[in-house]
Amino acid sequence: MKIMKRLLTIFAMFAFSSLSMNLAAQQTLSTQTPSAQDPMPQAQADATNTQQSARSFEGRIAKSGEKLVLRESSTKTSYQLDDQSKAKQFQGKDVMVTATLESSTNTLHVVDINAMDTK
Secondary structure, rough: OOHHHHHHHHHHHHHHHHHHHEEEEEEEEHHOOOOOOOOOOHHHHHHHHHHHHHEEEEEEOOOOOOOEEEEOOOOOOOEOOOOOHHHOOOOOOEEEEEEEEEEEEEEEEEEEEEOOOOO
């Protein structure tokens, strides 16, 4: 009877550990590879999230070579502007740019530009 209980306990522990390892392996695989059920690949999801997260940048529109850039006052960072025609009318002025940031190229994808009130 004791041998039977011991064998049953060992078998249950073996089955449980095997199940745990299978679940861990499945979880690792599901986080490493896109599943066929995902409607869009990770790169597209990241691009969509970036496009949806427009924010405000404050600074001055200035020339940098042949291009207009936004020189952000708080961080002293210059950003390339993808819409030069919108920026042209604000050259030399303090503005608030609503845009999404493409951090790999430090480019602002301009949604809107508004002059700042100088009081």
